[in-house]
Amino acid sequence: MITRPIRLSAGSRQPGEPAEPLIHRGYMKRIQFSLIALAISLTAFAGNEDYPIGARSAALGNASVSLSDLWSAHHNQAGLGFVRDISAGVSYENRFLLKEISVRGGAVALPIKAGTFGLCITNFGYSQYSENKYSLSFAKAFSSKFSAGIAMDYLSTKIAEGYGSRGSLVAEAGIIAKPIKGLSIGAHVFNPTRAKISAYDDERLPTIIRLGGDYLFSDKVRLAVEAQKDIKYKAEFKAGLEYLPVKELYLRIGISTNPTLSTFGFGLNLSNFKIDLSASYHQTLGISPQLGLSYSFKKAKKELHESEDVF
Numbered sequence: 001m002i003t004r005p006i007r008l009s010a011g012s013r014q015p016g017e018p019a020e021p022l023i024h025r026g027y028m029k030r031i032q033f034s035l036i037a038l039a040i041s042l043t044a045f046a047g048n049e050d051y052p053i054g055a056r057s058a059a060l061g062n063a064s065v066s067l068s069d070l071w072s073a074h075h076n077q078a079g080l081g082f083v084r085d086i087s088a089g090v091s092y093e094n095r096f097l098l099k100e101i102s103v104r105g106g107a108v109a110l111p112i113k114a115g116t117f118g119l120c121i122t123n124f125g126y127s128q129y130s131e132n133k134y135s136l137s138f139a140k141a142f143s144s145k146f147s148a149g150i151a152m153d154y155l156s157t158k159i160a161e162g163y164g165s166r167g168s169l170v171a172e173a174g175i176i177a178k179p180i181k182g183l184s185i186g187a188h189v190f191n192p193t194r195a196k197i198s199a200y201d202d203e204r205l206p207t208i209i210r211l212g213g214d215y216l217f218s219d220k221v222r223l224a225v226e227a228q229k230d231i232k233y234k235a236e237f238k239a240g241l242e243y244l245p246v247k248e249l250y251l252r253i254g255i256s257t258n259p260t261l262s263t264f265g266f267g268l269n270l271s272n273f274k275i276d277l278s279a280s281y282h283q284t285l286g287i288s289p290q291l292g293l294s295y296s297f298k299k300a301k302k303e304l305h306e307s308e309d310v311f
Contacts, residue, residue, distance in 0.1 A: 050133070050190050050208055051124050053091045053105035055292035059265030059278035060240025061254025063226040065212040066176055066186030068147075070294050073107040073118030073137055076174040076188040076210070077149030080116040081141035083109045089274075089294030096285040100126040115140035118151070128160040137172070145178045155205065157197070168195045168205060182216035207231045212238070220244040224254075234258050252278070265290075272296045 054071035057064035064075040070087040072079025091105040105122040118137040125131055132155070139149030156167035174188035190208040197203050212226025222242040229235045240254030240263070250267040265278030276292035 050206070051103050051122060051131075053093070053103060053107075053120075053122055054089075055091060055093075055265060055276035055278040055290040056250075056252070056267055057240075058093070058280060058290045059252035059254060059263050059267075059276070060224050060242060061226075061238040061256040061261065061263050063212055063214070063224040063238035063240045063254060063256075065174070065188050065210040065226050065228075066184040066214045066224065068176065068184070070107050070109050071292075072139075072149075073109060073120040073135065073151075074105065074122070076176065076186050077118060077137040077139050077151045077172060078147045078174040078176040078186065078188070080109055080118045080137065080139035080149055081147030081176070083111060083116055085296040085298045086110055087294060087296045089292060091290065091292045093288055093290040095288045096282065097287065097289075100128075102126075118149075120151075130158050132156045132158075135172070146175070148175045149173070155197075166197060168197050170195050170205060183213065184215075185213040187211050 052058065052062045052064070053074055054064070056069070057067065057071060057075060064071070066079075067075065068079035068082035070083065070089050071091075072083070087107075087109045089107055091103075091107075093103040095101045095103060101124070103122065103124050105120065107121075108119045110117045110119075116139050118135075118139065120133070120135040120137070122133045123130060133153055135151050135153040137149055137151035139147055141147040151172040153170040153172060154167055155170055156165055158165035170191045171193060172188065172190050173192070174186060176184055176186045178184050188210045190210075191205050192207060194204045194207050197205050208228060208230050210226060210228045212224065214222055214224035216222050220243060224238075224240045224242070226238045227235055228238065236256060236258045238254065238256040240252060243251045245251060248269050250269065252263075252265045252267070254263040255261065256263070259282060261280045261282055263278060263280040265276065267274060267276040272295055274292075274294045274296075276294075278290045278292075280288045280290075282288070
């Protein structure tokens with residue numbers, strides 16, 4: 001391990017002594033911290049960003065506001081209203097191959113007679129800086145064509161070196177409508193009350209509005225599109241295509257703007273168990289792989305491809 005900088009004079013090195021690297025260990029740490037700060041600044045506008053999770057949606061450019069699956073517990077709680085089975089899953093994204101800005105998540109869906117409860121937990125960061133989200137949601141499908149959902153979140157930010165932590169309560173709400181066969185339309189709002197995170201400079205959590213839809217052209221092809229608007233910044237546009245070449249395999253590609261990302265991935269549907277892999281590419285920061293695992297504890301007797309959204 002390097003404990004001192006290199007001698008600047010070649011003559012000061014003893015014969016046979018190996019030359020030391022030009023960069024001191026302390027400088028390496030500073031460079032690493034600068035890269036982490038750059039990655040955070042280019043991918044999130046403010047603290048406690050509502051970081052997306054789930055490898056399926058990531059492969060579709062995160063055009064997920066109208067999808068109905070386990071990860072609706074995070075993306076649009078209304079989608080839980082169409083989930084028929086008790087399900088649980090975990091997700092891990094290694095952002096730009098930097099473990100310090102990785103995103104971890106887990107979700108549970110519990111259908112009951114009155115509707116579906118959802119629990120979702122996400123974590124971003126590392127020991128020196130981290131953001132956490134704990135979300136409890138409930139959704140109800142009023143018919144096979146309409147569902148609504150709400151969530152209450154607790155968001156916290158922790159900074160080491162004596163800076164402490166701070167938390168806030170945030171609400172979410174969404175709806176999904178299926179006006180015609182094969183078409184789903186979703187709308188969702190995160191933090192409509194503009195919850196305050198700090199009294200200093202009246203710092204508030206972001207308010208994010210999302211609107212989008214997906215269409216099943218056939219039993220093998222789905223197209224999803226979405227627009228997302230943080231009220232303080234430019235809108236983001238997302239699109240993704242999902243293709244089913246064989247019964248158990250799903251291929252996915254997508255794109256999103258602001259920042260521009262190219263995405264791709266695949267999924268394996270092994271009866272009750274699902275494996276999803278995805279990767280997104282940023283032209284400056286590189287690639288971000290993501291893995292998702294989920295399990296349904298009960299299989300419906302009859303699979304309804306459109307309503308259960310098994311894609």
